[in-house]
Amino acid sequence: MLSGVRSAARKRLFRSDPAELLGVANWSETGGGGAGGHQHWWTALENNFVLEATDDEYGGVVVDADRLPADRAAFARSLAASLSYWKSVGKKGVWLKLPVDLAEFVPLAVKEGFKYHHAEEAYLMMTYWIPDEPNMLPANASHQVGVGGFVINDQMEVLVVQEKYRGSSLDGVWKLPTGFILASEEIYTGASREVKEETGVDTEFVDVVAFRHAHNVAFHKSDLFFICMLRPVSSEIKIDETEIQAAKWMALEEFVKQPFIQEDHMFQKIMDICIQRLRKCYCGLTPHHVVSKFDDRTSTLYYNVAEPEDVNCSAA
Amino acid sequence: MLSGVRSAARKRLFRSDPAELLGVANWSETGGGGAGGHQHWWTALENNFVLEATDDEYGGVVVDADRLPADRAAFARSLAASLSYWKSVGKKGVWLKLPVDLAEFVPLAVKEGFKYHHAEEAYLMMTYWIPDEPNMLPANASHQVGVGGFVINDQMEVLVVQEKYRGSSLDGVWKLPTGFILASEEIYTGASREVKEETGVDTEFVDVVAFRHAHNVAFHKSDLFFICMLRPVSSEIKIDETEIQAAKWMALEEFVKQPFIQEDHMFQKIMDICIQRLRKCYCGLTPHHVVSKFDDRTSTLYYNVAEPEDVNCSAA
Known part of the structure; x- marks a missing residue:
């Protein structure tokens, strides 16, 4: 420890x-x-x-x-x-x-x-x-933590962006808003903040549907990326012009049909999961505040709790 | 990005x-x-x-x-x-x-x-x-990542340890084996490695059942702690004497009844989840290798996939 x-x-x-x-x-x-x-x-x-x-x-x-x-x-x-x-x-x-x-x-x-x-x-x-035995000192921080927001409205339109700084392979591609969480920020607040900053749209956090673990990313550190479902509570778009080229609401079907997603095993899987989640056929992880006597620390525990209408999900 | x-x-x-x-x-x-x-x-x-x-x-x-x-x-x-x-x-x-x-x-x-x-x-x-505008340089690594292993055998005994270096409030407490994942290590290999190092028991990773996000932990960085269910494939205990005082198989009921768990809202919840998971009433997140064209990187996507016998879990 x-x-x-x-x-x-x-x-x-x-x-x-x-x-x-x-x-x-x-x-x-x-x-x-x-x-x-x-x-x-x-x-x-x-x-x-x-x-x-x-x-x-x-x-x-x-x-x-x-x-x-x-x-x-x-x-x-x-x-x-x-x-x-x-x-x-x-x-x-x-x-x-x-x-x-x-x-x-x-x-x-x-x-x-x-x-x-x-x-x-x-x-x-x-x-x-000092000792003549293996160094037992703890390592320094090992991970960056990113979030991506899947924001979908009642018309089945997804909130998407085009980034200003991107590889040429992403020219014309519409993607989910993503970003890194700030120091000491929660995943659920970070996801809403990034969506708000990039698109101007206010959202409520629903759950974490999946996460990705990758290595040797920035400065050779590892990266945890949480895919979050968010419910929009406003619709008007106002982009952050320093980072974002354009943002819009795009029909889910059209979004998923982009070659960029069709050709990418990971994004296809992520979209499958988000769509299953929309149909209430998938349990995401929701944040719950917990206090532990172990370290007297308030923290957030993410686990499955089915909503009452999620008849297929017995995790409640 | x-x-x-x-x-x-x-x-x-x-x-x-x-x-x-x-x-x-x-x-x-x-x-x-x-x-x-x-x-x-x-x-x-x-x-x-x-x-x-x-x-x-x-x-x-x-x-x-x-x-x-x-x-x-x-x-x-x-x-x-x-x-x-x-x-x-x-x-x-x-x-x-x-x-x-x-x-x-x-x-x-x-x-x-x-x-x-x-x-x-x-x-x-x-x-x-250089510019006269807000600094846009990315931050350094923000998180440590820890793992805890819930290892339970067919006799409903949990693999538990007493740590050598612990606060006095933990005297006599039996807890799950825990540790930090190494640089570039996967969560599923890290969990099995920690269990093996601390107790000598070989395991197979089953799934991540929940995770905890805490802030201002080591060096004021944040901490993500993944609670993992593991299946034992050996039973003999051989402890790492530099870190561990003792390890043993303990009846699940006895483990949960410890005042340390009974009085701790977080550990109680974690144990509830693990027990629901045992009864196949809860979906954990399993690791899947994915490659993305986005960054040509092999990484691990954790999401719910119900096992065939998990009749209550429709995430498959």
Whole structure:
């Protein structure tokens, strides 16, 4: 489970025991000469200060990104001293988050053996795996999530678009509105939002009818694409001109007959499913809010619940 | 659509037009003095060389990571010159991938206004959005994908585990084997692999019965968790001692009666669904390989197909 890295109650702040760091068993005794001797220890301590960090639940440490040294030389010294210390006390994984304004520390951490883990606009996360055993640190995010909206009105017309940026094989092709869900967005809100942005049409989410899993897509990551049935609650079309060339309501029969769909096994199957769903011969997955004590998190569980009129679907 | 960034046929390699770069309308004419004059232009060109890059499908450029200058000073000069050039020719997004062995270039690119986009162990991807309009560059990966295996044998016993690293609220709790799918792994293989790793039991994938969508989980990313029904094809238990405390076959009734499940709305619902599925009163989603002409990609489409004996499920 990944959860430990960020959901872990930060158990205790620690700094190194100064004596341990300097390899002296009992420094308060050995340093107890004159004021000059004392000064010597403090200077050494300040030069070798172990980075502020908290323990994680898996025997590792998370460096405090808000308390990093101010300059390159101090950071380089502290990082080396910290690694020695963490190794000596048997720590496993080290998490080092470098804010973008400390980008000059990145090459220093690489030199010390840290690896890139993931990055967001505000920071680069680096890691160091200490033990002589396989790296158990969790991987970074692996998937993009897209949505496609099957929006059909009472006249059996489907809401379709032509995209502005498309391969030439898609010239003249009318397709369903699609897009990526935003950070922390729900699938059901993302599908309605994309349809609204691309076509101006308001919709209500009905269900997820199927999903597609593909690999090695953007930045070599994987892709989950959810095909969603939506009910239109407005009809006037107003396109987003930055992304969309044209949008319209198109007779379902005409839409399905396009060579692009007829020749494409995947789209044909998706359209079969949508049509079965329309005829109430297919159960989609509907979103339900659930709270789990396991992680005290509100989340959305998608499962089959037949509508009362879906006589063929016994999943209720 | 994200696809352009990496699936784009790289349309043409370009270097800047030297005259445009140096602000000279027609350099071959102005430079046409003696050999000394010519030399002058070439030296200037070499000092200001625009980075090798290819156009993407969206009016942007992708810097060639294999042909970056060798040292910091040359990189800084080239990056500044390149940005001036790309701005002058109306380019939009710039993609700059810095391999980890060129980490020393990271602070230089930050100084020039580049932002972190994402990172993998081998590189950091940085971007620069040139136009005076909202940034249209695609986001980085947004989700982790997990799987949970509901494995039940003919004696109505469920395969359960106790994890080694768990919150104290889970002490003594028996739960389903769970884990994250690996890079480019299928949900159906990931579920079987996790069950095998944690318990030693071999299984066949049956279907996805439901999925959970949660936000702000690991590294503030979102999480999709697929609950999978699996059929055991072996019974002997052999645990992975690095992750698992114990594993066993547990009577379904006893498993469901655990206070942990009784008090947790989400797990109770998941168990209801799994039991309905066992009674063939619920349709799960099964994986089907599909190829799409749209992107020439083999992928997996998950949808309902009733088994012949599922008399209540008309999705076939």
